[in-house]
Amino acid sequence: MQGLMMDMPLLISTILQQAARHFGDVEIVSRRVEGDIHRTDYRGLETRARRLADALSKAGVADGDRVATLAWNGYRHMELYYAAGGMGGVIHTINPRLHPDQIAWIVNHAEDKFLAFDITFLPIIEAIAARCPNVKGWIAMIDPDRQPSSDKIPGLINYEALLDGGSADYRWPTLDENSAVGLCYTSGTTGNPKGALYSHRSSVIHAYAAALPDAMGASSRDVILPVVPMFHVNAWGLPYVAPMVGAKLVFPGQHLDGQSIYELFEQEGVTYSAGVPTVWLGLLQYMRSKSLRFSTLKRTVIGGSACPPAMIRSFRDDYGVEVIHAWGMTELSPLGTLAKLQARHQGLPDEAQQKVLEKQGHVIFGIDMKIVDDQNQELPWDGSSFGNLLVRGPWVVREYFKSEGGNPLVDDEEGHGWFPTGDVATIDSDGYMQITDRSKDVIKSGGEWISSIDLENLALAHPAVANAAVIGIAHPKWDERPLLIVVKKPDAKVDRKDLIEFYDGKVAKWWIPDDVQFVDEIPLGATGKILKTRLRELFADYRLPDAA
Numbered sequence: 001m002q003g004l005m006m007d008m009p010l011l012i013s014t015i016l017q018q019a020a021r022h023f024g025d026v027e028i029v030s031r032r033v034e035g036d037i038h039r040t041d042y043r044g045l046e047t048r049a050r051r052l053a054d055a056l057s058k059a060g061v062a063d064g065d066r067v068a069t070l071a072w073n074g075y076r077h078m079e080l081y082y083a084a085g086g087m088g089g090v091i092h093t094i095n096p097r098l099h100p101d102q103i104a105w106i107v108n109h110a111e112d113k114f115l116a117f118d119i120t121f122l123p124i125i126e127a128i129a130a131r132c133p134n135v136k137g138w139i140a141m142i143d144p145d146r147q148p149s150s151d152k153i154p155g156l157i158n159y160e161a162l163l164d165g166g167s168a169d170y171r172w173p174t175l176d177e178n179s180a181v182g183l184c185y186t187s188g189t190t191g192n193p194k195g196a197l198y199s200h201r202s203s204v205i206h207a208y209a210a211a212l213p214d215a216m217g218a219s220s221r222d223v224i225l226p227v228v229p230m231f232h233v234n235a236w237g238l239p240y241v242a243p244m245v246g247a248k249l250v251f252p253g254q255h256l257d258g259q260s261i262y263e264l265f266e267q268e269g270v271t272y273s274a275g276v277p278t279v280w281l282g283l284l285q286y287m288r289s290k291s292l293r294f295s296t297l298k299r300t301v302i303g304g305s306a307c308p309p310a311m312i313r314s315f316r317d318d319y320g321v322e323v324i325h326a327w328g329m330t331e332l333s334p335l336g337t338l339a340k341l342q343a344r345h346q347g348l349p350d351e352a353q354q355k356v357l358e359k360q361g362h363v364i365f366g367i368d369m370k371i372v373d374d375q376n377q378e379l380p381w382d383g384s385s386f387g388n389l390l391v392r393g394p395w396v397v398r399e400y401f402k403s404e405g406g407n408p409l410v411d412d413e414e415g416h417g418w419f420p421t422g423d424v425a426t427i428d429s430d431g432y433m434q435i436t437d438r439s440k441d442v443i444k445s446g447g448e449w450i451s452s453i454d455l456e457n458l459a460l461a462h463p464a465v466a467n468a469a470v471i472g473i474a475h476p477k478w479d480e481r482p483l484l485i486v487v488k489k490p491d492a493k494v495d496r497k498d499l500i501e502f503y504d505g506k507v508a509k510w511w512i513p514d515d516v517q518f519v520d521e522i523p524l525g526a527t528g529k530i531l532k533t534r535l536r537e538l539f540a541d542y543r544l545p546d547a548a
């Protein structure tokens with residue numbers, strides 16, 4: 001027997017409509033590339049998004065057509081999300097920190113029809129326009145009086161002029177909820193980038209799930225500043241979550257340094273933020289140097305790479321801010337797990353609670369996960385057995401865009417497909433997952449595995465260490481041994497011996513790095529994560545002391 005409930009498709013346009021109707025006067029504040037602070041609200045945003053959708057459809061954007069962006073977090077970017085996605089097109093966010101050759105490759109692979117960009121990225125557009133024949137128009141997201149001109153960009157359009165041609169009478173179409181709405185490419189550290197193609201249904205369900213109290217836990221009382229860029233897996237879903245719950249949004253634009261972020265936090269009363277660990281390193285350093293406090297910030301989601309326990313503690317003990325450690329990936333829209341305390345943890349001593357919060361966390365309902373060995377046999381949830389992490393769920397990819405890379409799924413005995421994350425993890429008896437490493441970063445020493453993440457986290461707890469990375473170095477006897485690479489804090493005095501001794505008693509003796517190298521900076525990838533591939537290149541000729 002069928003249920004007798006209405007069959008209303010889950011569409012992202014309904015999120016913005018709801019926000020305009022119920023939270024119409026809730027503000028959206030943006031620091032713009034023009035240099036000023038811009039203010040609008042959900043009602044204003046929804047009207048402009050409809051006009052933009054109309055303008056895009058008049059310009060020839062049809063169902064399934066890709067509209068790409070190279071843009072910071074801002075209200076125009078948000079309008080594009082809803083206009084392109086809501087009308088039946090696909091919003092394709094591109095990471096501007098990638099090399100222009102990679103960007104051109106991605107634009108051509110995605111067959112983007114239009115590309116909207118903040119003028120910061122004009123040089124990238126000039127470098128790629130001639131190589132991207134599918135793009136009919138390049139849309140500069142800037143006030144008309146600041147519109148750039150360039151003879152290298154045929155079809156250069158002004159965003160506001162385009163929007164002016166759209167009618168506010170436009171109505172959002174009723175689409176199939178399984179139709180595509182968003183496209184994000186993985187950063188492709190190995191092989192070509194691969195596209196995750198989200199549907200309306202997956203995006204709406206992901207937003208519901210993200211908003212749950214034990215997930216991101218956003219509400220209409222929050223003022224959310226996503227530091228995580230809207231080109232990094234849709235700012236982890238916040239452009240859908242915030243209007244869904246009616247939270248005020250604050251967009252930081254291009255200035256992501258500690259001072260600029262801090263100023264916006266304070267001026268706009270931000271209660272909630274999200275970003276990768278490296279941005280918080282910058283913010284915390286700035287705040288320490290100026291002896292500043294947060295007056296409104298209460299929580300921040302930290303993920304994208306392992307959040308060092310020392311950072312979780314500093315946020316809590318020095319600033320009274322709760323860190324929600326989260327794990328996810330582009331292929332998961334991106335949220336998979338988040339670490340929050342459950343009722344069972346309430347009575348535990350502080351130290352034990354901290355250990356729970358340091359893990360990558362518990363799945364949100366909708367995601368199923370397991371760890372398996374190399375023969376695909378499931379491993380126990382005992383907190384110590386570690387293996388390849390597999391997931392499935394309604395917001396997990398089943399196939400990459402244009403089948404790039406073939407079928408990624410691993411079937412179980414019942415024929416269910418599981419997505420192999422490429423991460424190695426443990427799961428404890430309470431269902432809390434902890435990432436040991438990315439499978440390609442784990443250090444294999446004498447047939448056993450050493451977690452580079454654990455060693456980095458320990459180094460980051462040393463008071464003289466500003467940033468740290470650990471990579472495996474070839475060793476004639478052990479196969480690989482860990483090398484610790486460290487950026488010292490300004491004026492800090494620390495040497496190799498101090499750091500090696502710092503590990504004593506904290507990890508098994510055979511885990512302790514064989515050597516330490518000091519560097520001025522650690523290379524970061526396009527999403528602010530440590531670029532281990534680059535580090536391995538930089539240290540390709542390095543020999544460990546006893547292996548020299």
Ligand code: ADP
Binds near residue numbers: 189302330331437
């Ligand atoms: P890319 O590899 O393209 O940067 P993602 O941004 O999707 O792709 O990164 C996903 C990967 O980032 C995960 O598979 C995992 O290795 C890592 N990651 C994400 N969050 C965490 C976390 N909290 N702790 C450790 N690793 C994480």
